[in-house]
Amino acid sequence: MRALRPLRALRGRTDVAPLREGAGVVERRTSLRGRAYALVIAVVLAPVAVIFGARQLDELEAGRMLADARRAAEAARGAVEASRGAPPAALASIEEAAAREGARVRVLDGGGRVLADRDGEPAASLRDRAGDLFFGPEGAPTLRDHDEAAAPLPERAEVRRALERGRDEGCSGALGGKLLVCHAALRFDAGDGPGVVLAQRGSPRAIRALYDVRYPLLKLSLYALLSGLALCALLVRRVVRPIEALRDEVLSRAEAPLSGEAITARAPREIGDLAAAFNALFAAIAEQGRSNHAFMVDLVHELKSPVAAVRAAADAMRGGGDLPAARAERLGRALHDSSQRLDALVTQFLELARAEAGLPGEERAEVDVGALVQGLARALREDPRHASLRVDAEVAEARVRCVPGRLESAIQNVLDNAASFAGEGGAVRARVRAQVRVQRGACEIEVTDTGPGIPAEDLPRVFDRFFTRRSSGRGTGLGLALARAIVEAHGGTLEAASPPGEGACFTIRLPLVSHGVHTQPTDDSPGV
Known part of the structure; x- marks a missing residue:
């Protein structure tokens, strides 16, 4: 009764808290109700968290892209100044810088004329191809799409600021926030006046476009959260309440x-x-x-x-x-x-x-069941108590892994039972077969007798302890129960059958280690 107190203490609790074995302490764990609410909150707020998290990643990516554009612009300006304002002579160096930094580099003279244009943007990466799924059939925007939609180069703010200040750089969203563009514009002195080197890098940002509508999206998520929690409460009521009622009813039966x-x-x-x-x-x-x-x-x-x-x-x-x-x-x-x-x-x-208990700790070995049954049948034939009994044995080589003495005892009990009921002048037949199936082999030991058979009402009780139909004073009624327990301890089965008007038939099946194909029939009739 003392052991039931922790169980009774669980009544009325709302969390799932199984007992720690042997300690008498209840471990507190998250209840099914709490997990359901947490799941709803996580699912509803996940898009908002992804958007704000993507914003942080965009800032890190923007810093890297800006550094690439800066290095490309400085390398191109150095090449142009080294060629004394003659960009055609510096085209190879400009193309190399654009390819190295993955940027588009253009050189403009003081009149706004493009002297060189080299595009070193890399092919779409795996990340970009994955991001294309968010842009629909039009595909992800590119830096060229931005240039086509933007003002002419001489009129752009970054070019004018570079001419005025000598340098201009930064990152901004373009094409409705779907494209992140970073630029670095540097002024250089040409022979006929100042010019500008403009290096740009672009990267599509599907989630960045959603960041611009983050506040309406946050409001929508809050409405969805309230609806989800209400729906969750309804589901929890329909699922958890019956479980708790069932728990209380089971615990009420503990005593x-x-x-x-x-x-x-x-x-x-x-x-x-x-x-x-x-x-x-x-x-x-x-x-x-x-x-x-x-x-x-x-x-x-x-x-x-x-x-x-x-x-x-x-x-x-x-x-x-x-x-x-x-x-x-x-x-x-x-x-x-x-x-x-x-x-x-x-x-x-x-x-x-x-x-x-499964015969724990007893050593097992491979045994030829055919030879074992042959020896037991010979011993039964030589037993003076069964001098008039006819014993037939038909065996095949069939090797199983077992506790030899235990398996011998089980088969001996089955044979003794058959001999007892076969009676004077009766017969017992033992047959061993090795059956090969698709997945595994099985050894089958069949023992039949010519006795009166087993009544249908007694057949389910044949293997019960102390059940016997022998005459008074013979046997304890434990032999067949022990035989079945030994066979099951070896991973096998022992079954009994008794067709009407025939004797009893007991069948032992054990998993095979190996099997043979030869059969040795013998006729062990008594010479009387």
């Missing part, structure tokens, strides 16, 4: 999970499926509880008889005096038989528990 009616399925459908899953879990717990209770009843019943015999013998021996030899022999035999039965019960029960 007595097997009592009460089934948990009510709720809308939406997924919550109803979750409620059905909890109902299936409670049903499995109830079935396991009933199985454990029946097991304990059977165990007590099995232990009661030998314990009572031991106690009766002990009481008789405590009476004092000399016991007659015949009585002493009967008491000794009773003690021996009862202790042997108790030892068999305890041993098989411990082996069953270990097998159901």
Whole structure:
């Protein structure tokens, strides 16, 4: 009951907070409701954040482009001045500077006549091609588009300021903010008067165009945010509330999970499926509880008889005096038989528990199941208890990886069970086959007998603990349960079938390591 207090403390909480194992401390985590609101806010405000973030990136890019334009202009002016105002002689140096800096460089004389024009803008980069998606069918704007829309070169403000001040540089948006243009204009002295070297760099900016409408966009985002939060609240109410109600109902069953009616399925459908899953879990717990209770009843019943015999013998021996030899022999035999039965019960029960745990820590090796079954069939034929029993074995080489002693015990239990029910003059047939499938191979061991078969009502209980239809005093009812647990611990299956009017058939399937193709049929009939 003390362990349930943290669970009861969770009732009424709105956040999802699973218990930390073994610590008794609740870890606080973000609730589904909080995550939903955070997601709406992030989605609505993401475009605004991208625009303002792109503005910062544009400023960094503008500084780099301006530096490129400045270097191109200074290199071109140096080449023109070195050629003493004769640009044709400096064309090679101007073209080299334009290509190196990725800029468009033009040289104008004092009258505004263009003496040289070299375009060194690089081909579109991957970033530019990705940005083309934002510009529609017209494509991304270029520096040439800007020049066609702008005033003639002599009339431009940057050229006039360079003639007046000697230098002018800067960056500005063009073509509605879709193109960022950086320029550097430098004055030089030519023979017939001052001239200007103009170097420009351009870069398309789709998001930069949105920056100009950032305030209307921010207002629209706020309206969308309010609408999104309202919609989110509605969705949270429809999703989280049923989960919380389901949580409370499950926790209310913590003290007595097997009592009460089934948990009510709720809308939406997924919550109803979750409620059905909890109902299936409670049903499995109830079935396991009933199985454990029946097991304990059977165990007590099995232990009661030998314990009572031991106690009766002990009481008789405590009476004092000399016991007659015949009585002493009967008491000794009773003690021996009862202790042997108790030892068999305890041993098989411990082996069953270990097998159901998967046989941990036991060494495994490759074993030829065909040879193993052949040896067990020979031993069964030579057993004096089954002198009149006919034993047939048809085996093929089939190698599996297993705990040899455990697998031998499982097959032995199945064979002993078949021999017990085949009866006097009956027959047992064991067959081993190696089946190769598309993805993996399987070893199949089939054991059939000519006994009365298994009634249909008993077939589902054949592998239950302590279930047996043998005559009184023979067997503990743990053999087949132990065999199945061992087979499943090796990744296999053990199934039982009993067609009407025929004997029983038990089939063991195990994963193969390798397989053979030869078959060795034998007829081990007793020579009587």
